[in-house]
Amino acid sequence: MVNTFGTIQFKEKPSIASTGVVVGPMEKDSPFAASFDEILPLENEKDESYEQANTRFIEKACSVTVQKGREQMENIDMFIGGDLINQLSPTNFAARKLAIPFLGVFSACASSMESVILGSLLIESGNAKSILAGASSHHPAVERQFRYPLEYGAQKPGTAQWTVTGAGFALLQNHAKNAPIITHATIGRVVDGGQQNPLHMGAAMAPAARDTIERHLKNTNSKISDYDVIMTGDLGKIGLSILKEMFQDEDSGVILQDAGAQFYGDDSFFNAGASGAGCSAAVFFSHIYKQLKNGVYKRVLLVATGALLSPLTFQQGETIPCIAHAIECRMEKRG
């Protein structure tokens, strides 16, 4: 075993050449809305199931990404993606239309970063030049699978989070000009904080996020204040305060942020904030990407967090194991 402790260093500097984010109607009031590429007015079209709509969101985000990268779909070496629906059907079905070599990945809401890490490795190894990587989630489809029917009146507690309808994809290329590069990645360990409440995911995922961030900092000899921002995927407002308290670091107050906590602003309708594989993908590949590209952020750590539960396991009384994958992005000086 090479002693990397799960942190990979990329020497070939795989870069994020372009990104594409397509979201649904609930997301138009998000503070990040201006950075999204497309906001569709409906969760699903007439005569279209929610799962089919999820597929369409993925296809759209992929074509936007490729278009913005001034590439042709047939020139893309590989498509890597994941979602939250059983057997990854939306992503699989989208891959049917994209018709390029495809790898489906699942690590729940951490799928976006898992895709990017795998894509970067393929670029690093020289086996690919352009890779489409990302993840998606679709609120009604996810509700139906993990919780109750959409119109069922179950009271949601203040700790609950709202699954984002959105797909976020990135075009990874080696040596793209004026693009943020991925310098390191840390592959997460499955961490179980002993939490059992599926409506309090922030608490379940915080230990996984902490483990990955801590290992990344240690393995790269960095500290929190070296980063402009360390953003977790979907811990939500409560999960983020748990994470901050676990760190007990004076710099963690400002630098540690969470995409899910900010996604819907302060609207109490969404309780603790946003969640879903599309949440981290949408924010990382829109707002954060643009800030990197414009040089506002120089060095960021993006940590997507995923709760690896299924409706079956929590009904059987199992605790919720979680995982967090991280990538470190840097923007080098233009020129």
Next chain:
Amino acid sequence: MDQKQFDKIVERQTPKPVMFFSILKAFLIGGAICTIGQLITFFYIRFFPFTERTAANPTVATMIFIVMILTGTGLYKKISQVGGAGSAVPVTGFGNAVVSAAIEHKSEGYVLGVGGNIFKLAGSVIVFGVFSAFCVALIKTILVKMGVVSW
């Protein structure tokens, strides 16, 4: 950080619902639903040949019809977010569970989708409702036979 420390942090950071307000809201919403039901009962007794005993059936049917519309238009979910148990316990909660499951599974067809899943949530209400009715009836029958109470 060990498990105990972590549990403490989680407990400290997790906001606790204010019991008093939750109960008050459940009482008001649940009470409002029952008042509407009572008004419908009066309506059936006043304008149709129903007695207090027989008016229950058309009342339940009417309430479920109203809930069907509220569920289809997405309003019942909003009422439930405020009402909690107040909107789940009355027959309207049962209606909502049935109708929402039917809407949800229409995409899989009428037989395997709607038919197979319509009682997905409400099924346990029926099972335990029938079972507890059986137990109560059994106890009462025994008590009547023993001469402790009369029908």
